[in-house]
Amino acid sequence: MAGSPTISMLFAQRVVIGVGDLAVANNTQVTLTTYALGSCVGVVAYDPVSHAGGLLHIMLPDSSISKDKAVSQPAMFADTGLPLFLRELTGVKAERHRLKIFLAGGACVLSGPDTFKIGERNAAAVKAWLAVQGLRVTSSDLGGTVNRTLHLDLSTGQLTVKLPDRSDNIALG
Numbered sequence: 133m134a135g136s137p138t139i140s141m142l143f144a145q146r147v148v149i150g151v152g153d154l155a156v157a158n159n160t161q162v163t164l165t166t167y168a169l170g171s172c173v174g175v176v177a178y179d180p181v182s183h184a185g186g187l188l189h190i191m192l193p194d195s196s197i198s199k200d201k202a203v204s205q206p207a208m209f210a211d212t213g214l215p216l217f218l219r220e221l222t223g224v225k226a227e228r229h230r231l232k233i234f235l236a237g238g239a240c241v242l243s244g245p246d247t248f249k250i251g252e253r254n255a256a257a258v259k260a261w262l263a264v265q266g267l268r269v270t271s272s273d274l275g276g277t278v279n280r281t282l283h284l285d286l287s288t289g290q291l292t293v294k295l296p297d298r299s300d301n302i303a304l305g
Contacts, residue, residue: 152208
C-alpha cells in the first residue's frame with residue numbers, strides 16, 4: 133500500500149536534547165534533535181564508520197560561575213560539557229580521529245545591545261577547547277541574530293540545520 137510506513141520508520145526514535153544537556157548514540161534508528169539554539173552553541177559529532185554520534189547543547193562558556201551547577205549539569209558549560217561529551221562518544225564506539233564536528237548557534241538574539249556577548253563567548257570557548265584537543269571542526273554555522281534547530285540522522289550522518297528563513301542539509305557521513 134502506498135504511503136505505508138516501513139519497518140525502520142516504525143522503530144525510528146527522535147531524541148530531543150534540551151538546553152545544557154547532551155545525548156550520544158550508535159543506533160541507526162535514532163535522530164538527535166535540539167531546538168532553538170540562540171546564544172547557546174550546539175556541538176554535533178559524528179563518526180561515519182561506526183554511525184555513532186552525539187549532540188551537546190552548551191549554554192555558557194565557563195563553569196566557574198556555578199560550581200554546584202557544573203557538578204549537577206556539566207553539559208551546561210563548555211569547559212565541563214565538552215570533556216563529558218568526548219567520553220560519552222568514546223563509550224558508543226566513536227573514534228576521535230574519525231569525528232566530523234559541526235558547530236551551530238552562538239548568535240546574538242537580543243533586540244538591544246548584548247553587553248555580555250554570551251553567544252560569541254560560547255563559540256570562542258568551544259572552538260578553543262576543541263583546538264587544544266586537536267579536534268578539527270568540519271563545518272559551522274555560528275553567529276548572526278537568528279536561532280537554529282539541529283537534526284542529526286545517525287543512519288546517514290545527514291545533519292539538517294533549520295533557520296527561520298531556510299533549511300540546510302550537511303553531510304557528515
